[in-house]
Amino acid sequence: GIQVEQSPPDLILQEGANSTLRCNFSDSVNNLQWFHQNPWGQLINLFYIPSGTKQNGRLSATTVATERYSLLYISSSQTTDSGVYFCAGGNKLSFGAGTTVTVRA
């Protein structure tokens, strides 16, 4: 199956800072998605982004399908951005191990 690698595994930010999360895939995927899981376990779909760039408020994502990677940008981070960020893709929607983001006030 598809192997998904995410980096960094952990990220600690001061409120207001910007950050970039990366996701690499072992093979081409056409359904790449980014999720945020809050401390209560709710998984929120941030982006469905098989290619190109999308923006939603302070979050944006870019997928370079030909090079099998995607980036998630968090700008002006807030404490509510804390949680685990997953990327996922493939016909069985394989998940990466996640990046745990902690935003400190």
Place this chain on the structure above:
Amino acid sequence: DTEVTQTPKHLVMGMTNKKSLKCEQHMGHRAMYWYKQKAKKPPELMFVYSYEKLSINESVPSRFSPECPNSSLLNLHLHALQPEDSALYLCASSGWGRNYGYTFGSGTRLTVV
């Protein structure tokens, strides 16, 4: 309505009990999924239903039995579970085209005692 609703939110069951997890969506999605997530791990696929038919079973033990009564409902029947089956069980659905992105329910936290 852009939600996937799961019930119950929490469940404690003994190893000899039979229980069911329920999942409902009214987004017209034709694919529905069960995932299992252990603490500090990513979700792992268990089952996929496409157009109400089981299309993927990821070698899940038979003590987990999925059912899709109609296009909006997905059940997971549990019987004779083991303590190591304790986890967060997540249901998801997906559409097509621009609406392909998966929508997850809030999950059922299952504890097997």
